[in-house]
Amino acid sequence: MPDWQQQLWDAVDRRADELIEVRRHLHRHPEPSNQEYATSEFLQMRLAEHGIASVVPQHRRGVIADSEDQSAAKRVALRGDIDALVLKDRKQVEYRSRNEGIMHGCGHDAHATCVYGAIVTLAELAKAGALPCPVTWRGLFQPAEETATGASEMVANGVLQGVDGIFALHVDPTRAVGTVGVRANTFTAHCDAMRIEVEGAASHAARPHLAKDTIAAAAQFVTAIYQLVPRGIDSQDAAVVAITQIEGGSASNVIPDRVTMSGMIRALGRDVRNHVVGHVAHVAESVGQLTGTKIHIDFGVHIPGVENDLRLTNLVANISGSLLGTDRVQWIDRPSMGGEDFAFFQEHVPGVMFRLGSSRDNTPASGLHTPLFDIDERCLAIGAKVLATAVVEACLDS
Structure with a gap:
């Protein structure tokens, strides 16, 4: 394992509590599609605390953050969606939704947190000179996934200019924490x-x-x-x-x-x-x-189907295998009949979405879009590690 990779993973582990804190704040304060104003402000504030400059598009929803280093031959984007569902949170936990009838029942709070963790860690290691090459990234915190309008809105705002590839993940309550599901080509309907x-x-x-x-x-x-x-x-x-x-x-x-x-x-x-x-x-x-x-x-x-780039899919599989063990990387036999507006990004640049195991060991998990949906928060650090490592590997491959 390269020294930089272990340093990156150790750096993510050191902020594991921070990732849980960010995710729980988002979970307590969900906002539905097209109303993600406070969510965007919160993420922009947290990024600024780490010295990461970001912008909010004209509609005041969503956040775009770029690396300080713009010298790499490739720019790699990471996408995390931020909107919540119109759904009552029935979990009896301290971090349950405080916005009545609105809930992060699809894991977007986790997706945004993983992207946040990845880019904050990359920024930290870049400042320390601990990365093996120039790394240029763009973090996209996307609104309105549930209404399938947010990705195309961001594309229209030019977020893919100069981007050579894009990565995303989706939590999967049918997979145990510590596993990853990957599939090349057709991924969703x-x-x-x-x-x-x-x-x-x-x-x-x-x-x-x-x-x-x-x-x-x-x-x-x-x-x-x-x-x-x-x-x-x-x-x-x-x-x-x-x-x-x-x-x-x-x-x-x-x-x-x-x-x-x-x-x-x-x-x-x-x-x-x-x-x-x-x-x-x-x-x-x-x-x-x-x-x-x-x-x-x-x-x-x-909404087009998500079509995963083969090379980027193999990259995610190899990284996940190194991190978790090859036996913890599960190749998905059949595509999902669900939809994902991540596909709008893939119409312009190669991209891959993978499944991040999020259920507690030996505990039946409530499904996506259900009032009891929750995650094992250990998956946050795993997702951040895979995404951050993918950015570095993609830049090394340039």
């Missing part, structure tokens, strides 16, 4: 949010023949896509369509003239996604004609 509006004609419930029944049309639409979408794509292609919200009607004796629905399409591969979107639109048109209603679909923001 393409995702499309749908808002569906059914327009018809209202009538008294006693006279359904006078209505263009939106409730019946909505029911037929849901049934049709659940039956026909799986039959309309190759059985070896992964795709999921889910309707998750239905709203309509105001009285038990009135057939309403409008019903709205929301849902998601998830698919592995752009071609499969395009086929499913077209199939759902065709079903909507057909059901509308059959029922005499009009069914409009707004597909909203499309």
Whole structure:
């Protein structure tokens, strides 16, 4: 093991308590997507305490921090998301959310803390002359991941100018702390949010023949896509369509003239996604004609699938193997059907996201997006070590 690597890992270990402190502050004070003002101010303040200059974009959400040394042949970015979920925190711990109905239920507090730990450590070792080469990094604390708008917003602000590669992690409650999950190429699914509006004609419930029944049309639409979408794509292609919200009607004796629905399409591969979107639109048109209603679909923001660069994936795997042991690096067999707007960064530069084991040993963990979600905080130092080491190795490879 190179001397610089051991020094880096030791330096992260020395600030393990600081990382827990930062993570718990973020966990106590979560902010939802597009409202991450105090979170951004807190992170900027903590970075300034270590002599790291940073800027907050014009919308006052998110933080961009650059290394003092800009002489390396490569600039490597680290991304940590900072927004929280609209979800009630039901954990009985001292650091539970103090913002009622808002919770870091997806681990973004941990992701931001790992990036914070990595860049603070890199800055410390650079000042001490303990790094093996010039190292140029950019820390991105990204807002609005949950609404899939934050990454593209940061890209539009120019954060990838001069960046040659980008690394990110996601905590994984299905993996024990001290393990890492890696996968090259397709890592997550393409995702499309749908808002569906059914327009018809209202009538008294006693006279359904006078209505263009939106409730019946909505029911037929849901049934049709659940039956026909799986039959309309190759059985070896992964795709999921889910309707998750239905709203309509105001009285038990009135057939309403409008019903709205929301849902998601998830698919592995752009071609499969395009086929499913077209199939759902065709079903909507057909059901509308059959029922005499009009069914409009707004597909909203499309989130591409995360496609991990092979070279950077192998780099993370090798670093993790040196840190944890090769038996603690788990190659993921199948991609996730979840979505991640980290993919928007990867449309411009090579990147990799990996899974950071975060469950306590031999303790069943509550899943992501659940009111009891939590992490084993030992994973914070591990994540910071892997990210910081990846930056140095990438610069050495230039």
